[in-house]
Amino acid sequence: MxxxxxxxxxxxxxAPVFQDGQRGYGVSGGGIPHDHIAVGPEVQGPDGTWRYPSRPAGEVTSWILVCHCSSSSGSTATWLGPEFVRVPSAALEDLQTRRIHAVDADVQDVFHREDVEAVVADLWRTEHLFTVGTLDDVAAAAAGVAAARARLDGAVAMARHGGASWADIGRATGMSRQSAQERWRTPPPGPRS
Known part of the structure; x- marks a missing residue:
């Protein structure tokens, strides 16, 4: 997890990434050799046993930050974040520039290193979760604007029906008579009584 x-x-x-772009699954055990990475869901073999298809960990060239995202409505999506390149020696490792060294036996669990987890968690929060929250705010604000426009259109229609002039409506909305007339002279689409 x-x-x-x-x-x-x-x-x-x-998630481990191979040179051809295939991503590893976050699964270990289940018959996967210790020096391999699962690359797909469990499949049943001809002998009836279940196993994960796998590839050698030595073929992993990078890792990518992945997020499985759900919503309260039940929809799901996958977000792909920055990639971390696998380097051949500890001397070349630099987590701030997204370069990680891991021997084959540690490729699947490199995320569990405290130093790696701290950098990855910070990126996940700042590049994904923070954006998700701000986009929710944008969506809520846009819905509020749409609702306010609908209320304003309805109020203008009622004012005109009640005899208000375009000059009166312009003053009430902070625009000229001509601008008010151009904006609302045609009733908004929708059912009429």
Missing amino acids: GMVSDDGLHEGWL
Whole structure:
């Protein structure tokens, strides 16, 4: 298991990536050799046993930050974040520039290193979770603007029906008579009584 957001809707982790772009699954055990990475869901073999398809850990060239995202409505999505390149020696490792060294036996669990987890968790929060929250705010604000426009259109229609002039409406909305007339002279689409 990787990182889980406070609301439980997001789970992030580092997924191993092979040179051809195939991503590893976050699974170990289950008959996967210790020097291999699972690359797909369990499949049943001809002998009836279940096993994960796998590839040698030595073929992993990088890791990518992945988040499985859910919403309260039940929809799901996958977010892909920055990639961390695998380097051949500890001397070349630099987590701030997203370079990680891991021997084959540690490739699957490199995320569990405290130093790696701290950097990855910070990126996940700042590049994904923070954005998710701000986009929710944008969506809520946009819905508020749409609702306010609908209320304003209805109020203008009622004012005109009640005999208000375009000059009166312009003053009430902070625009000229001509601008008010151009904006609202045609009733908004919708059912008429």
